[in-house]
Structure formats: C-alpha cells, structure tokens
Amino acid sequence: GAVVSQHPSWVICKSGTSVKIECRSLDFQATTMFWYRQFPKQSLMLMATSNEGSKATYEQGVEKDKFLINHASLTLSTLTVTSAHPEDSSFYICSARGTGRKIQETQYFGPGTRLLVL
Amino acid sequence: SQKIEQNSEALNIQEGKTATLTCNYTNYSPAYLQWYRQDPGRGPVFLLLIRENEKEKRKERLKVTFDTTLKQSLFHITASQPADSATYLCAFTGGGNKLTFGTGTQLKVEL
Numbered sequence: 353g354a355v356v357s358q359h360p361s362w363v364i365c366k367s368g369t370s371v372k373i374e375c376r377s378l379d380f381q382a383t384t385m386f387w388y389r390q391f392p393k394q395s396l397m398l399m400a401t402s403n404e405g406s407k408a409t410y411e412q413g414v415e416k417d418k419f420l421i422n423h424a425s426l427t428l429s430t431l432t433v434t435s436a437h438p439e440d441s442s443f444y445i446c447s448a449r450g451t452g453r454k455i456q457e458t459q460y461f462g463p464g465t466r467l468l469v470l
Numbered sequence: 471s472q473k474i475e476q477n478s479e480a481l482n483i484q485e486g487k488t489a490t491l492t493c494n495y496t497n498y499s500p501a502y503l504q505w506y507r508q509d510p511g512r513g514p515v516f517l518l519l520i521r522e523n524e525k526e527k528r529k530e531r532l533k534v535t536f537d538t539t540l541k542q543s544l545f546h547i548t549a550s551q552p553a554d555s556a557t558y559l560c561a562f563t564g565g566g567n568k569l570t571f572g573t574g575t576q577l578k579v580e581l
Binding site for chain 2: 409
C-alpha cells in the first residue's frame with residue numbers, strides 16, 4: 353500500500369519550453385502533496401506544499417510563477433516548470449501524505465522525474 | 471533552526487555484518503522519526519517510523535531505536551547484503567507537516 357507514481361520518469365526539453373510533471377497517489381487519498389528538488393549528492397530540498405483544492409505554499413526562494421503547482425484532486429498533483437532553463441535541470445520528486453492515522457504520519461515518495469533542459 | 475545530522479562519510483561493511491547508522495537532531499523534539507532508503511536516481515522509500523514513546527522498532531532485518539534524551543536515533547541492518555547498499559535518510563516531521571531530512575549516509579555492503 354501507499355504507492356505514489358510520477359510521470360514522466362525523465363524528460364529532455366529545449367530552453368524556453370514548459371514541462372509538466374504528474375504525481376499520483378495510487379491506492380490512497382492524498383490530502384497533502386509535496387514537491388522536492390534534489391541536486392547530485394545533496395539532500396532533498398522542499399519546494400512547495402499543496403493541499404487539495406487550495407493554493408500551494410512555496411518555500412522561501414522558490415518562484416511560484418516559475419513552478420506552477422496544481423492539486424486538483426485527492427490523487428493528483430502536477431508541477432509545471434514554465435519557461436525552463438538549463439539551471440532548472442534537476443531531479444524532481446513528489447511525495448504524498450494521506451488520511452488515516454498511520455498513513456498521515458509519514459510521506460510516501462514517487463520515483464522521481466529527471467529533467468534536462470538543453 | 472531544526473537540524474538533523476547523519477554521518478556524512480560513507481559506511482563500508484562486509485556482507486553478513488550489522489550496519490549501524492546514526493542520526494542526531496537538534497533544536498527540536500519530534501514526536502516521531504522516520505527512516506528512508508534512497509537508491510541512485512530514485513525517490514526515497516519509506517522504511518520505518520518510530521514514535522517518541524517507543525524505544526525500539528523492528529521490521530525483518532531492520533531495527534530502529536529512538537533516544538529522546540540523547541536526541542539520537544540508530545538504524546541497524548542485521549545480516550547485511552550487497553542489495554542493502556544505498557543511501558539511508560533520517561527525517562522528522564516538523565512544523566507545517568514538513569519533513570526535515572538529514573544529509574543521508576551512504577552504505578556499501580561488500581562481498
């Protein structure tokens with residue numbers, strides 16, 4: 353149980369284009385989803401927190417107009433990197449936190465999306 | 471600020487031995503700690519959660535302890551196997567239900 357999927361697993365795009373990454377909780381309802389970014393040999397950096405039906409809360413230093421987050425349902429959140437540039441190349445990981453006593457205590461992570469902007 | 475420290479150096483052990491990873495935290499008193507495994511190019515995988523009122527938690531070959539006095543958690547893998555080689559992350563849930571991660575310890579189990 354508590355499976356989270358991400359799509360695509362990797363994407364290569366040209367500079368200036370927008371890329372959408374989907375995060376789905378497959379077997380539970382995710383009241384809260386989180387988006388992280390990870391650079392090589394570094395720990396995960398939280399970008400934003402989204403609650404279903406609400407606007408996302410962004411961490412300091414993360415541009416909300418560049419990283420658009422939508423959490424339209426209890427099983428789906430999307431991250432859109434708008435006008436991507438090479439410095440946006442990174443590993444993006446989502447996580448989900450659900451309802452129910454045990455499942456809400458932790459976050460379950462997706463497999464990640466590798467983004468390369470040329 | 472809330473901080474978690476893990477051994478930044480890689481841990482190399484021989485197959486069959488017990489691996490012990492350390493997690494120390496400061497400036498916070500978490501209600502529970504979590505351990506994750508992360509393989510290269512993959513998202514973290516949840517392993518174990520231990521609550522502040524639990525001294526020890528086990529799952530198959532894994533054991534986690536939580537010492538709120540020392541502000542420390544230990545993560546043990548008994549009878550280690552090469553397949554256990556990965557980076558192990560310690561984390562706690564702080565304000566706003568945000569996870570604070572340690573930097574992770576890379577474990578390598580050699581034949």
